[in-house]
Amino acid sequence: MKSFIVVYLAFVGCIFYYLNQDKALQESMDRGSEIYADFCVTCHLEKGEGVEATFPPLAKSDYLMNNRKESIKGVKYGQRGPMTVNGKKYDNTMMPMGLEDEEVADVMNYIMNSWGNSGAKMVTVEEVSNILK
């Protein structure tokens, strides 16, 4: 009986933790979607499709999903020089947007969980703060 209670409490605790995580992620994504509409949509477009040869796609982007640290760095400090996204080459400049660390985390959570992207661990403010130029 005692062990049952321990297992039960652990189980409830886990569910609670995950549900909370989900809620935190959803709230971060909601804030991120506003940042996206404000700073990103004019180039990367509404569904993250980008513009071929000019602005790389975010939707189903291998670069974004496989280069987490570089992607956060790009949003935080700007991105320049050649890169390959989904087999296509891009060589353009994205100037730094002047976003705060929390805004970088929110917009990263939004783009990594939209338009067919999913499964990434939630980006936290601490993670963004720890990424330096």
Next chain:
Amino acid sequence: MKNSILTLCFFVVMTNFSCAQNGDNEINTPEESNFTAELMVDGLEIPWGMVFLPDGGLLITEKSGELILFKDGQKTTIDNAPSIYLRGQGGLLDIELHPDYANNGWIYFSHSSEEGEDKGGNTAIMRAKLEGNALTNNELLYKATPNTTKGQHFGSRLEFDNDGYLYFSIGDRGNRDVNPQDITRDGGKIYRIMDDGTVPSDNPFVGQEGAKTAAYTYGNRNPQGMTKHPETGDIWIHEHGPKGGDEINIVKKGNNYGWPVITYGINYSGTPITDITAKEGMEQPLHYWLPSIGPSGMTFVTSDKYPDWKGNLLVGSLAFQYLERLEMEGNKVTYREKLMADIGRVRNVIQGPDGFIYVAVEGKGIYKLVPNAG
């Protein structure tokens, strides 16, 4: 069966014919170019504004905040440039000389600024003098309020008219339902001030309670092109539409250009902003672009260097990465042509005092357009 195939072929051919007609919203690409684009200044990121000094030096504003003097093939960073609010589309933006620069040395700047108590920033206009490699006598002439952390639509093009008034644009600052149609709020407007920043007493909203008296027109979205018509002396602007509906307008005292009540554009998401494109009391554009070209920078060609282009309007395209040439009959666009196809995001275009056209391209630099011999 045979007949129906013939009918189908006929239909396809006729469709092609109807597509080949040159409406004013179709663009033409010339088969051969009659000029060469020579890269004169390289290594620039977002060269937002540029102006030639009487001694042949070229002052260039980088959106990142750097002010550069290009002279005798050398780039020099000028100190004491205005401090900017680095956020979204904000930065060090346009630059213009006083019409009597030779005697008074005033240089005018627009930039995003954090001046004021509230968080965020808004568009500011300032002037300064160039002494050695630094700006001096910096004077803030206008600062839009309130500050906001929104990243879009600072406007910021500058132009003097023949009477010495300074015009500048401030975009809607991402608050389209509040700013553009309210004359008591900054943003979504063209402004007119004296060269020292004072408001002319005959500005249209002077005397109206709470009005932003420096405002000269309203209902604008985000004008990033402004130039003086060589014959009429009128100030012409173009402004970014949302998705579709970039416009060319002529600035007239007190006019309402309708944003966001009327527009030829739609939201980026594809949903409508409004179901009307015209309304009494609101101006129709002289020309509009569908789809949006993302216009930035604008000049009339007046020099004798390009005889075929005399009187034409040149406009940069950010979205489609070319320079657009528009032939005009009076106030009507009669022909559009794509120059410098796929050159990169064209941020600005001016005609220099030497009569040549200079084109600023993001990530590249400044090109001089040299007509081919013969």
